[in-house]
Amino acid sequence: YVEDMGVACKVVCDYPKNKERGKPTIMGTILLADSQTGELKAIMDGTSLTALRTGALGAVAAKYLAREDAETVGVIGCGVQGRKQLDGLAKVRDLTAVKVFDLNSDVMSQFIEDMSYLEAEIVESDATEAQVADIVVAATPSKTPVINGEIVNPGTHVTSIGAHTPDAREVDDDFIDVSKIVIDSPDAKKSGDIKAYHGELIEIKEVLTGTKVRTSREDITFFKSVGTALQDIAVASLAYEKALEKERGMKTAI
Incomplete structure (x- = not known):
């Protein structure tokens, strides 16, 4: 939780054998919610965002x-x-x-x-x-x-x-x-x-x-470096803002 960024939850797993399959070993999904209302704002590809923020x-x-x-x-x-x-x-x-x-x-x-x-x-x-x-x-x-x-x-x-x-x-x-x-x-x-x-x-x-x-x-x-939750919410918040700005992603009712 960061007030100006939101509330984020990342489900992430490490699959070492994925390297043999030509896939990332770290697989994840990030949920980003509004910090004031708790309403879900986005479901994001945590795999790519984790890779970006770590780099x-x-x-x-x-x-x-x-x-x-x-x-x-x-x-x-x-x-x-x-x-x-x-x-x-x-x-x-x-x-x-x-x-x-x-x-x-x-x-x-x-x-x-x-x-x-x-x-x-x-x-x-x-x-x-x-x-x-x-x-x-x-x-x-x-x-x-x-x-x-x-x-x-x-x-x-x-x-x-x-x-x-x-x-x-x-x-x-x-x-x-x-x-x-x-x-x-x-x-x-x-x-x-x-x-x-x-x-x-x-x-x-x-x-x-x-x-x-x-x-x-x-x-x-x-x-x-082993990674922190702050890194995840920072990159998720930025990705969400950029997606709105560039009209990327897909809107759906849940």
Whole structure:
């Protein structure tokens, strides 16, 4: 609930095997209601809106945490979120080169074809080389780390967007030990990547209001995101306003 935006309810499920079916692993529906009357205003595709808002948040984090001159990206995991993260990054940094890796070579090739509209050169890589970039995105459901602290270079910014459950890991302990960590919400503390970490954690809202995280070019920054309800209602409210403005969607009686 946000007074000026409305009341939103999202029904969302994670279907890991959907990747094999060529479908998004995150499937959802968002209901948006009037904040004053409770009347239902819209039923929305929560799958696409979740993908958009997650990609946007990763871009916002990189805008404030990555080096200003960051121009190379490594993407591990070439699914829907890998695409949205890269698309968002291209809006906050002038990218020149992108290295991508996925366990499925066909998915990797399709990713490169789909993202060819970007000006940056996009090439296939291996799991190690993809970690050597100014910005690295991990968008996988992995149970074992795909980011190694002994491989990531000083000055790198890493976003972990895929592993959000207590039993999932995208980064190893060596990486955690050398990074400055920013989370999207307290819920991120329950994720497998940082549930055992007892050091300083900074919320992204603090960064947006002036807290400085990167203090040198050598700092390694890490953004861990598991998603928040506020992100959902913000994107749903905006989508609803744009739909009315552009006369999109279908009106129906329920």
